[in-house]
Amino acid sequence: MRKPLIFLGLIALAVIAAFLVADPDPERLRALRDSLAAWRDAHPLALPIGFFVTYVVVTALSLPFAVWLTLLGAALLGFWQGLVLISFASSIGALLAFLVARYLMRDWVRGRLGPRLAKIEKGAARDGEFYLFSLRLIPVVPFFVINLAFGLTRMKAWKFYAVSQLGMLPGTAVYVAAGAQLGDLNSLPGIVSPGLLGAFAALAVFPWVARAALRVWAR
Known part of the structure; x- marks a missing residue:
């Protein structure tokens, strides 16, 4: 019963968000951004704390x-504050999912993931922390699948957290950089600014660079 209620609430939020940004007028979008920024300035602690808790729960x-x-x-929040909060929130949320899968939902996870779980268990048994690091660095497997599947492996929780924190950091930095550039966007022509174009280019190139780095490391 709880899951349908969660998804109904999320659908309602999506509909509200669609109405808020339905008008493509840049002035309207800037006004929405400025109102959020004003609320952030008025509540300098509430926004980061609320965002951190929300991110942990979502993960x-x-x-x-x-x-x-x-x-x-x-x-x-900007690049540096956003990077710190998101890096730790995503890792803590991943650890919570890992622990729930290990101690509360083993049978459900095994039945839900099926063949994907067997592949991950085999890779974890063969390469251990390096396998987890490679999955975190190159998102070829959805992160929630990694969190749940590794809960059924023999990897210690602290190792899972540490490797996840390190492995997700480069990709997180790229996405945070793109988000920070979008936050500084003041007009539609600003989309072609060097900073924003560079952030989008980094999003596109990062998986290839990470794959090459992993091959060098493995050798």
Whole structure:
């Protein structure tokens, strides 16, 4: 019963958001951004804390909104504050999902993931922490699948957290940089600014660079 209620609430939020940004007028979008920034300035602690808790919950529940939260958080908080909060929130949320899968939902996870779980268990047994690091660095497997599947492996929780924190950091930095550039956007022509174009280019190139780096490391 709880899951349908969660998804109904998320659908309602999506509809409200659609109405808020339905008008493509840049002035309207800037006004929305400025109102959020004004609320941030008026509540300098409430916004970061609320965002951090929300991100942990979204990650722990394996809800598919982490990327959008990353961009939004970076736009509101800036690069460095956004990077620190998102890096730790995503890792803590992943650890919570890992622990829930290990101690509370083993049978459900095994039945839900099926063949994907067997592949991850085999890779973890063969390469251990390096396998987890490669999955975190190159997102070929959804992060929520990694969180749940590794809960059924023999990897210690502290190792899972440490490797996840390190492995997700480069990709998180790229997305946070893109979100921070979007937060500084003042007009539609600003989309072609060097900073924003560079952030989008980094998003496109990062998986290839990470793959090459992993091959060098493996050798």
